[in-house]
Structures are given as C-alpha cells and as structure tokens.
Amino acid sequence: MSASDDHSSLDRATDTLVRRLSSIGTLSQDDAAALAELPVRREFVQTNVDLINQGAVPTVSCLLIDGFLCRYHLLPEGKRQILSIHCAGEIPDLQNLYLSYMDHTLASVVPSEVGFIAHKDLRELIRARPHVCELLWRETLIDAAIFRQSIISLGRRTARERVGHLLCELFVRQRVIDNPPRNACRLPLTQTQLADLLGLSLVHVNRTLQGLRADGLVELEGRLLVIHDWEGLQEVSAFDPAYLQLDDPV
Amino acid sequence: MSASDDHSSLDRATDTLVRRLSSIGTLSQDDAAALAELPVRREFVQTNVDLINQGAVPTVSCLLIDGFLCRYHLLPEGKRQILSIHCAGEIPDLQNLYLSYMDHTLASVVPSEVGFIAHKDLRELIRARPHVCELLWRETLIDAAIFRQSIISLGRRTARERVGHLLCELFVRQRVIDNPPRNACRLPLTQTQLADLLGLSLVHVNRTLQGLRADGLVELEGRLLVIHDWEGLQEVSAFDPAYLQLDDPV
C-alpha cells in the first residue's frame, strides 16, 4: 500500500509524485522510473502567491512538494470561495490537464515548494504508460470526491459540522503523507481563510472554533491543531473517511 | 464544433457516447467504432429509482441516454444533498471508474433510459485508445468543474443567485445535446429537489422562483423553463459558461 522504500535516487519532486501515487495504488519500478524522467521545474514561493490564475489557459500542472496550496474563485462583488486546500505530497493541479480554461486560481497559503510539469510531457507519459494514467486519473477522481464533500458541507451541514468535518479531513489527509504525531496535525489557515473555505463569516468561524475547544474536542496552538477527542470530533460531523479512498484510513 | 454526421449504424447507447465525446473534442472514426463495440446493458427506469447506491462497490458506469439523473448523498439525520444533475447525452458516472467506494447514490429524477458499461470493458478500451482515454478523462474533469461551481454557489451566492446560476447552467448544458427552442429548456426537478440541490429550504426556493418570475426573467410552465430575459438572468448570478469548456474542445 503506501510509501516507499528507496527513492533515494529521485529528487524531491518526483519522489513526491511516486509516494503519492503509491499511496493510492501500486506503482511498478518501471513506472516510477518513468515518472522520475519527467522534467519538473521546481520553485519556492512565499505565502499567498498566485501560481496559476483564474481565466488563464493552463499549460502546466503544479505539484506540491512541501507546504500548503489552495484553489479559490473570486466573485465579481469581491467575495471569494476557497474550493479546496492541498497538503504536501498531493498533486492538486491535475484538474486542468485536459481543460483549456482556468475557472479558479491556484495559490500558496504558506511558504511552499512546488514543481511545475508541462502538460505536454505529462500527456506523453500518460499515453505511454496506462498504469500511470490510471493512477493519475484516480487522483483527480479522489479530488472530485473531496469536492463532493464540500458540497455536502456547504449545502446541508451547520457551521459546527462543517468545521468539524474539515478538521477531520485535514487530519486524515496529512497522516497519509507525513507521519505526524498521532493526535495533531498542521492547520495553516487563518480564520479568514477558513471562512472563505467553509462558506461562513470570519466571526462565526471564530465562535465555532471556540465552541469545539470549549467542549474539549480540540486545541489550537498557533498553526497546530491538537485533537483531544478524535471520536467526539468525528461524531460532530458524522465524518467517514471512506470517500478519501485510502486503503488504510487512520 | 459539436456532433455528428452518420452514426446511423450505432445504437442509441453508443450514439450517445459518441455525440457527447464529439462535443468536447475530436473523435476519430476508429475511436467511434471502438466505442460502438462496447457491451452496453440498456435499461429503462421510472422516476426516483436508485441505480447505484451509496456505500456500494461500483463495477459498472452508467451512461444517460434519455431523461435526467442526479447524484445525491444522504446524511445521517435524514437530510440530503443533491450533488449534481445530468441531462440526456451526458456520462454522469465516470466518476467511479477508478474508485472503489460509492460516496453517493446515482438515481433517476424522471423516467429515463440508461446504459450500463462494465468498468472492465471501459478500462480495456481506455488502455487501447489513448484519445478515447483523454476525452473520457476530460469529461470527468468538466464534471469536477461543475462541482466547483456548486461549491461557489453554496458557499458564497445568495438564494436568488444560486437559482439563477442553476437555471443558466441547465439551459446551456441542454443546448449542447438537444437542439431545443432558443429560449426554453426542460426543468424536470420539483421544488423539493431544487432545494436539496441548492442547499435551501423548499419554501425559500418557491419564493425565490416567484421573485425571478415577478421580475420577468423566466416563466415556469409545468416542467418547462421559459427564459424571457437571458441577459438579465445571467446578470442575476454573474453566470459565465466558460467553466463548461464548450467552445474549445481539446
């Protein structure tokens, strides 16, 4: 199932790719080697840097080596909706591989290391390697499953449930990649960003978080989320990690 | 851009596939012929029939030949969220091709004709035909783009904007497939279903629709949506069809 023996020969960018794809399926030595051949342009970015802009015609996909990214859409009146956030090791930007118009912006939320891969190269590899194709496709479908959970949250969950669900999801998603402490994970979003992600107001996010803390479910120290009552937190939003399609959910 | 010359030799199921894929890209004679070889199990279903259930392990994908389908998720407390609706000619159910767990239910919303294709057959075809692979993948990515618009609606648009946006989208999406009258399209959803789709209450959907009618933007006769002021309706929600990726097939 998940990671990873000796990718020591690989650089960090393709190592990220290989590990991620290994976590959602089986990757052969050959395929891994082919992935390592991909030309990747690596780049470090600061906080809140737009990487690919809404309205653009994308020619590259972005893979996240370290840090956190988000996708967001700006509405004419200036309001914004964050569509998803992505943690280190994920490949957030396959969504545009076969689309010719960016309906959203891809941006960093903390200082991050990213890798850009030309669509041309990616498509070539996909044509040549059916199994890599399947894994990458699967990655985009899992992405879509996460979108669906957002729809459910925004449509039919209360503020408390939304926040609880998000915290659960972030915790589980980060455990796949890193190997963090059993009861904590990073939460790099400001309350303003949480508000834009959860379709709530800043003030209400603040009060909802206070509620969860008051009930002894979680603690927030700086950018760290400490979970005191995992069972309880799951119950808040009836969180079920099955939609993440992990072989070994926490 | 779209369809289609003589698919007279094809049956309705594969004809649907060919037309849809032709509308989002270029399909060679060879590829079309290969699609026609796919074993499809056709079926007629009544209203509100669940085709593939939440929690199941999917082994087939469902293609919609005629009618309307929706995907929905049931929450523990009995609330439900409709994730998307699909009109005739679309292939709603590629989302599960490389997933092993259904996080939602696929169901009919009106009497419909559907076709089931085994994942096994589909995957085989995809391996053999890179261009078919690309077009089908693109289809799932467009699906995801529609999900993103739902997130934006539910998160940051008012009830009036949500309803307006949905009406615009349905109108445009139906024009791709059918060739309906310039100013009307089908709207087969009850107000209860609209509520579950838009994350609103039944009562509020009713009043919002009345508002749009009172402003002379639309008219609703039975299951038919007549648009009196297309420009105005677009303005209501700042609708921009670019995310549907229609003008510029790969």
Added chain:
DNA sequence: CGCAGATTTGAATGCAATCAACACTGGTGG
C-alpha cells in the same frame, strides 16, 4: 515602537429555516 494582520468580543440585523395551512394536480380504487 509602530504597524499590519490575526483573533476575539459585543450588539444589531437579516436571510433563510421552520412551522403550519391551504390549494391544486393527477392517479387509484370503490
């Protein structure tokens, strides 16, 4: 120290949900 961004708190407002009837439709069976 000063300043910008982030978090917190209080008070007022409002959009949409909820509760409760009533009217209209089509289908079914006595």
Added chain:
DNA sequence: CCACCAGTGTTGATTGCATTCAAATCTGCG
C-alpha cells in the same frame, strides 16, 4: 363518477443561525 390520497406548489407567521458592523486585544515583525 366521485372520493380519496399523495405529491406538488403556494402563502403566512415565527424563529434562529449566521452575517454584518464595530471595536478591542494580541501577535509577529521591520
């Protein structure tokens, strides 16, 4: 043929969750 019923659409009144407005800390940082 009509009574009945379930599903749909409509309307009014009330409630409440979340927003908005406003301002006060707190924090990191140049």
